[in-house]
Amino acid sequence: MSENQNLLAEQRRALILDEVRRRGGVRVNELTRKLKVSDMTVRRDLDALARQGVIEKVHGGAVPVVEASTHEPGFEAKSSLELSAKEDIARAAAAMAVPGSAIALAGGTTTYALAHHLLDVPDLTVVTNSVRVADVFQSAQRPSGGNGQRPGAATVVLTGGVRTPSETLVGPVADQAIRSLHFDVLFLGVHGISAEAGLSTPNLAEAETNRRFVQSARRVVVVADHTKWGKVGLSSFATLEEVDIFVTDAGLSGEVREEIEEHLPGLVVAGESEGTTDI
Template sequence: MADTQGGMLGEQRRALILAEVRRRGGVRVNELTRLLGVSDMTVRRDLDVLARQGMVAKVHGGAVPADSASGHEPGFEAKAAQQPLAKEAIARRAVELITPGSVVAMSGGTTVYALARRLTGVERLTVVTNSVRVAEVFHPPGTRAPDPSQGPTVVLTGGVRTPSDSLVGPIADLAIRSLNFDLLVMGTHGLSARRGLTTPNVAEADTNREFFQAARRVAVLADHSKWGVVGMCRFAGLEEVDVLVTDSGLDEAAREEAASVVGDLLIADV
């Protein structure tokens, strides 16, 4: 019997699912059921087939590209193309966490970058970052050194550059260890209730731990596709997060699980 549902052959469905996973960097089962007009069970069977073929890696509630599992670290541009509307919504919500005159650490990542673009006019703000991209938001290449009275003062840690344009390693760690922050705004490759916050990069995990140690409060910005993704290296538990800002694409079960562990859960409407 032909594998059909919703008027579409199984091979056609799986091709569309694979294209969506690659385009967005990850999808959830409930998103695919709405997109394809089929049942959860059908989508899960299709994901099982694609996983056996090595085309995707299954995660809690959905799937990501096979090469994004555990040890693979995408570049900045590849990450920026994933969930852009959710990241902008999260950035809009996260602005309320920033206080003029405070010292804010900002890690690498495209969601943190989206927030940085909204902070250029905040008065008396000091930003410490290990992200080349975040630093360039405040100090565009080729421009004169800014007047501190006209916008944030930026401190770039130095270190070894990762594929996602973060600076990590002993130099970055030493710089961060000597400072204290009112707030840390952190991105993450993946997060889960069981494994916490993870990254594919060993050195980045060490640098992220230094950030956590130096901050009075920690806010993590992560869109819904990050939930259930587990990178090779764990750098913090969810219980260490004071505020988790995510988007309305996160399903109810995951929301309840996250809310039971983190200090505050903020949901940004997309």
């Protein structure tokens, strides 16, 4: 059987993961026929997905890993997942940021990727509860070999709070700071998003802080790769009706995309859109 050269390994693994989650398990021979690749290629893909902790290999195939609703991976663990998808999402979302506006960036590895792309948007005021996001702007703030702030550099406000495994500051101190502010746009990463549970996270304190972010924003843009759809954390903090735009990647299956569009008309699939949605 000839190898299918049209799919990159990461795209192929995204399709495999979607198939495993949608069907509750797949067999190796089914994947070889569907993807038109060799048995060895499929097994390497399953090994890679198993190392990421998103599937469990079983005899002849794979099944999904069922996470506890309270499970919260650390920042480093999440940062190695869906890298190209996060970059695509970040580029599309950055095109929505208007120079001179006040934006909020909640914590997460996708908003961390987005922060790098926002460095070229002049005169932003950025409020964030992510230590990693704040570091991105801080490291780019000063011109090389000089003193003072780089012209057009963002003004960054880092909320206080208690640090989570996701390098995010949450709790009453963060909530109070956010409550008194107003943002043109909130860019929000999520642990999970679904039609039934809305936006959710395994961390109760983070849910409350995210709830404050949503309440303080004129527009809410969720940035999350396709693996987040259908995932549910312990605590919901917003409904889908509170989301204006969902920016995700092209790893969605047609069936999942139809389901999302039923609930979220503001869908942007990175790589298929120029990211010029008016927000």
